[in-house]
Amino acid sequence: MQSYDAIVIGAGVIGSSVAYHLARLGAGKVLVLDRSQIGSGTSTQSSGILRTHYSVIENVELAQRSWSVFNDFAGYLGDEEASAGLVKCGYLICAPEGPKLEPLRAALAGQVAMGIRVDLIDQAQASALLPIAQFDDAVLMGYEPEAGFADAYLVATGFARAARRQGVKIMEGVNVERLLMDGGRVVGVETNQGTFHSSTVISTQNIWAGDIERWTGVPTPVKAERHAVLALEGPEAYSFQMPVFKDLGSPGMLYCRSYGGNQMLVSEGTVGETLAVPDNEQGDISMDYVVEVGEQVAERFPSFGEAGLASSWTGVYDVTPDWNPVLGRLPDVPGLVVGYGFSGHGFKLSPGVGLVLAQEALGLPTDVSLAPYAHERFRRGQLLTGRYGLGAVS
Ligand SMILES: Cc1cc2nc3c(=O)[nH]c(=O)nc-3n(C[C@H](O)[C@H](O)[C@H](O)COP(=O)(O)OP(=O)(O)OC[C@H]3O[C@@H](n4cnc5c(N)ncnc54)[C@H](O)[C@@H]3O)c2cc1C
Numbered sequence: 001m002q003s004y005d006a007i008v009i010g011a012g013v014i015g016s017s018v019a020y021h022l023a024r025l026g027a028g029k030v031l032v033l034d035r036s037q038i039g040s041g042t043s044t045q046s047s048g049i050l051r052t053h054y055s056v057i058e059n060v061e062l063a064q065r066s067w068s069v070f071n072d073f074a075g076y077l078g079d080e081e082a083s084a085g086l087v088k089c090g091y092l093i094c095a096p097e098g099p100k101l102e103p104l105r106a107a108l109a110g111q112v113a114m115g116i117r118v119d120l121i122d123q124a125q126a127s128a129l130l131p132i133a134q135f136d137d138a139v140l141m142g143y144e145p146e147a148g149f150a151d152a153y154l155v156a157t158g159f160a161r162a163a164r165r166q167g168v169k170i171m172e173g174v175n176v177e178r179l180l181m182d183g184g185r186v187v188g189v190e191t192n193q194g195t196f197h198s199s200t201v202i203s204t205q206n207i208w209a210g211d212i213e214r215w216t217g218v219p220t221p222v223k224a225e226r227h228a229v230l231a232l233e234g235p236e237a238y239s240f241q242m243p244v245f246k247d248l249g250s251p252g253m254l255y256c257r258s259y260g261g262n263q264m265l266v267s268e269g270t271v272g273e274t275l276a277v278p279d280n281e282q283g284d285i286s287m288d289y290v291v292e293v294g295e296q297v298a299e300r301f302p303s304f305g306e307a308g309l310a311s312s313w314t315g316v317y318d319v320t321p322d323w324n325p326v327l328g329r330l331p332d333v334p335g336l337v338v339g340y341g342f343s344g345h346g347f348k349l350s351p352g353v354g355l356v357l358a359q360e361a362l363g364l365p366t367d368v369s370l371a372p373y374a375h376e377r378f379r380r381g382q383l384l385t386g387r388y389g390l391g392a393v394s
Helices: 013-024 057-070 073-077 101-113 123-129 152-165 210-216 287-300 302-306 347-361 376-380
Strands: 006-009 030-034 091-095 140-144 169-172 176-182 185-191 194-197 201-203 223-233 244-247 255-258 263-267 308-319 326-329 336-340
Touching (some): 006 013, 013 030, 013 152, 013 347, 101 140, 152 169, 185 201, 223 287, 287 302, 287 308, 326 347, 336 347
Parallel strands (some): 006 030, 030 169, 091 244, 201 336
Antiparallel strands (some): 185 194, 255 263, 326 336
């Protein structure tokens, strides 16, 4: 049996970030196991949007720390060839009169209190930033210039490459079949390619986190939820200079961003289709659904009333009851640290989450408190539900 100081299960953006940070903190021998390939889980399906806008203040802090990494990915990794594919186009969020107005006001104030630049802008300023949209109904709008989107696959592979450079071993095509326990604590993992010993295991398995429940008996409050993403080809450009846009006034709480040229990437920020079995294979997207989303888009972007469907795909979220992740140790399973349940917004948190999970695994103080993200919050009824209700804006 081979021995390691820490074993990470999963090499998505979260696991790769954990592995890099373990190495950076001097963890010793680190092994990463993924049954597929680096980034090929749900990370490759990400829309890649980066913002610090959240109504849950703990998330603002994690996103703020993460943004500083995205903003200088090569410098952070010490690899001048590393790229996150960052497009720094800003983030514009708007609410009309109605139930989302006060939550937006409070969330913007929370960001400002954290020292984040957020401009409160009027309809004319919004039109200057995003001239293809109309804002007749908008009562409150916030613009975050230090935001945009990036490429989750590049980030996962960037962290993985940097981790490998520091000596981390990453094995792809290795399925972890169970945790090895001795005296009630974790001592390693059994896989389809043998056993690997470690007294510290970090699970970053996303929609497959239900394995933890099967292995330990500790309930895993997560379900796999499929969401559709559309790329619409409009008559005018949605350029890389135009901000990501969050429309709290639309029935689907739409988010939109440039997809290059005249294309807009758009998806709904509401509840998706729950899957009986976790699976990131492509699902069907009906033409009725495309029309329904297209109508919402045309309300805000009138010229996109003539848009065509350029492409579409589905992706799967690991959704918890409060749409926020579970981070940290499981008290009933000494030696196990978990990071799952990112509920459709884990990419923008991945650098910060990787750091704090690595710190927790090594018994170091964490830069951001993990207490609000504890697994026990569900048992204690102390949920981290955001002011916007259920959804990835959280
Ligand atoms: C459609 C869509 C749009 C999104 N848009 C955004 C966005 O705009 N902004 C944002 O911040 N976030 C977004 N997200 C969320 C974000 O992409 C995810 O939270 C993040 O990529 C999850 O990374 P991960 O490492 O947890 O999971 P994954 O990338 O799924 O990695 C988990 C890995 O674990 C491996 N694994 C699981 N079980 C085992 C086992 N037993 N043995 C070995 N390996 C195992 C899998 O093979 C997989 O590679 C979106 C997600 C989707 C689906």
